[in-house]
Amino acid sequence: MEKALADWLAGGGDRIGEIAIARGPAGWELRHAEDAGRADLTAHAQPEAARHLANLDAAGNFRPLKTAPTLVRGWRLLLADLAAVRRALDYFYPAMTGVWLSHTRGELVPVVLRATLGRQTGMYRVTQKLTDPQARELIDRVCAGCLKHRLWEIATTNPSSPAFPAGNLPLLCHEACNLLVAQAREVVKKAERAA
Amino acid sequence: MLSKPDSALVIVGHGSTVNPDSSAPTFDHAETLLARGVFGEVHCAFWKEEPSFRQVLHMVGRDDIYVVPNFISEGYFTKTVIPRELELDGALTRRGGRVIKYCEPVGNDARMTELLLRRAADIAPGVDPAQTSLFIVGHGTNLNDNSAAAAKREVERIAALGLYAEVRSAYMEEEPLISKWDEYSTQPNVVVVPFFISDGLHSYEDIPVLLGIASASPGAASAGGREVFQHNPYHLRGRTLFYASAIGTEPLFADVILEQVAAFDAVHAA
Numbered sequence: 187m188e189k190a191l192a193d194w195l196a197g198g199g200d201r202i203g204e205i206a207i208a209r210g211p212a213g214w215e216l217r218h219a220e221d222a223g224r225a226d227l228t229a230h231a232q233p234e235a236a237r238h239l240a241n242l243d244a245a246g247n248f249r250p251l252k253t254a255p256t257l258v259r260g261w262r263l264l265l266a267d268l269a270a271v272r273r274a275l276d277y278f279y280p281a282m283t284g285v286w287l288s289h290t291r292g293e294l295v296p297v298v299l300r301a302t303l304g305r306q307t308g309m310y311r312v313t314q315k316l317t318d319p320q321a322r323e324l325i326d327r328v329c330a331g332c333l334k335h336r337l338w339e340i341a342t343t344n345p346s347s348p349a350f351p352a353g354n355l356p357l358l359c360h361e362a363c364n365l366l367v368a369q370a371r372e373v374v375k376k377a378e379r380a381a
Numbered sequence: 382m383l384s385k386p387d388s389a390l391v392i393v394g395h396g397s398t399v400n401p402d403s404s405a406p407t408f409d410h411a412e413t414l415l416a417r418g419v420f421g422e423v424h425c426a427f428w429k430e431e432p433s434f435r436q437v438l439h440m441v442g443r444d445d446i447y448v449v450p451n452f453i454s455e456g457y458f459t460k461t462v463i464p465r466e467l468e469l470d471g472a473l474t475r476r477g478g479r480v481i482k483y484c485e486p487v488g489n490d491a492r493m494t495e496l497l498l499r500r501a502a503d504i505a506p507g508v509d510p511a512q513t514s515l516f517i518v519g520h521g522t523n524l525n526d527n528s529a530a531a532a533k534r535e536v537e538r539i540a541a542l543g544l545y546a547e548v549r550s551a552y553m554e555e556e557p558l559i560s561k562w563d564e565y566s567t568q569p570n571v572v573v574v575p576f577f578i579s580d581g582l583h584s585y586e587d588i589p590v591l592l593g594i595a596s597a598s599p600g601a602a603s604a605g606g607r608e609v610f611q612h613n614p615y616h617l618r619g620r621t622l623f624y625a626s627a628i629g630t631e632p633l634f635a636d637v638i639l640e641q642v643a644a645f646d647a648v649h650a651a
Contacts, residue, residue: 187440187442234412237408241401242401248398248399248400248401250396250397250398250399250429250430250431251431252431253431276424276432276440280431280432280436280440281431281432281433281436281437281439281440283440284436284439284440284441285436285439287439288439294439297435305465307461307462307465308457308461308462360435361435363431363433364398364428364429364433365398365429368398368429
């Protein structure tokens, strides 16, 4: 994983989601991309600081979806090596470096929404009643607040290439998350109540 | 001592979409174990947070992978959800050159008794157990879960030691209800330990309200939640009551996770 990160950085990679990555005073420096050039940032030196920086948005709300475009600003993270960078990125954008690496190796299998909902049990089994129009509205609404590129559609995989600028490590979504499945349940329940 | 530099450990938890404290102990135990260097890699995964069960195996670079559920009991999550989402064949899954070893949940560990006793002693220092009623509180519902049975099992083990005058299980949503703690206890001192994997709405707000040491106020589970553990002891209903945080926040859970790995190897002769 660290080798893949090193190759990506050597090839001009400098951005993942809202985070800019650059050579630092002794290793690597991560900061919010919109904090470029700022000299008043709070410095952290441990990758675990990323866990706490990623937890809450600027208003103090919990961020269960780490790829929501709501990462706090005002910090910089100074890391000694790529192992530490990788650990920090796993807190900022969980699994995204690993998912990207699987994608580049051709090992990432997108799962369409119908398959994800089809295997749900318990309280989420009801999501199998979600209609196509409801699913469309749900995806447009929920996924609009996420920086990932969807590789799946309702019943087909999404053939469009990830539209990330050069230097950006693609954030890839190969399957609907539980946040969306939980919202699907709400949509079905609401429709049932209205009927 | 366990040393598995060529193996990865994945700790799986429930997580929450509303409260970071739900996943916090799982992350804490993972950081503890990573720092000890027992495994080549340590990762977490969650049902309600990221990384998800569907994402986590992409994070793992090693081919020998131990999966330990950070759950109190066997039940719906350990038997149905986790195996389904990780596409496991059973205790041992071989896929694409990888071996995935699915361990027992932490709550099954024999040391759980010791940890509950330790937590009970820590929360009420200098209080004589012979004059104390100890409550182990589980969720208890029809959630297709065995958390009530797990609490009951621990109560039997602790009671058999004869340290406490009384040891009882109680639940939030089924009899015996924790709200009737004063009816179920006869001793002047009462110690209450939530048998939960993490703090959150239940330990910050629901149980305190049922105990009568907090008033119902939506949102108490936010930032100020931990305060409820800082005002011990509580004097009410003619007793002295000590209320502990969830057992899963105990740092020794990291060792219990390791024991699940060792137990897997013992059974499956690694």
